[in-house]
Amino acid sequence: MSLTREKAQLMSASEIDRTLVRLAHEVLEKTKDLDLLAFIGIRRRGVPLAQRLARKIETLENRKVPVGILDINLYRDDLSTVDIKPVVSATEIPFEVAGKDIILTDDVLYTGRTIRAALDALFDHGRPARVQLLVLIDRGHRELPIEAKFVGRTVQTTDIEIIEVKFQEIDGMEKVLLVERAAAGEA
DSSP: OOSEEEEEEEEOHHHHHHHHHHHHHHHHHTOSOGGGEEEEEETTTHHHHHHHHHHHHHHHHSSOOOEEEEOOGGGOTTHHHHOSSOOOOOOBOOSOOTTOEEEEEEEEESSSHHHHHHHHHHHTTOOOSEEEEEEEEEOOOOSSSOOOSEEEEEOOOOTTEEEEEEOHHHHSSOEEEEEEEOOTTTO
16 A cells, blocks of 8 residues: 555656766866865765766766765654664765765755754764765755755655655666655545
8 A cells, every 4th residue: 555656757767867967067066176075975865876976976087086874863853753763774984074075965855854964973973174965856845954055956846745766776776756645545
């Protein structure tokens, strides 16, 4: 029994890839010192996003860009409503954060609360020179004063609509969907 119904496919695999190429170019244009650049993906779908962007920049610039993985579960402000025992996965940042120009990546920017938690978690690992946010989809409805510097696509949504990003690495498929919560009688 599905609690959502698909309304539209917003992006195909090729559209996602073209968007990531554009975002990689934007990051390069706005980065003064590539030696300081590093990506940190917010676990789950921010991670493949960060890894793909780092590979694209490596192809374009012939240089490796470090990538880290950030788990924010213990930093969420809704921890008591998520689960009795939240699943905590490892944060893996194999480089020194201090002084780096960090591009924090996530799939969808919504209220801003995930990013607030990510910033708290990130600063526990050191003080970067700069942190910029990159998201594949910005759907609006902010509750906190958080804005992405790099946005793949802006999608206006209602409160009952949800953006579902599907990445091959996690979901076995590649697309972005707009879904809607089903009414009680429809589910």
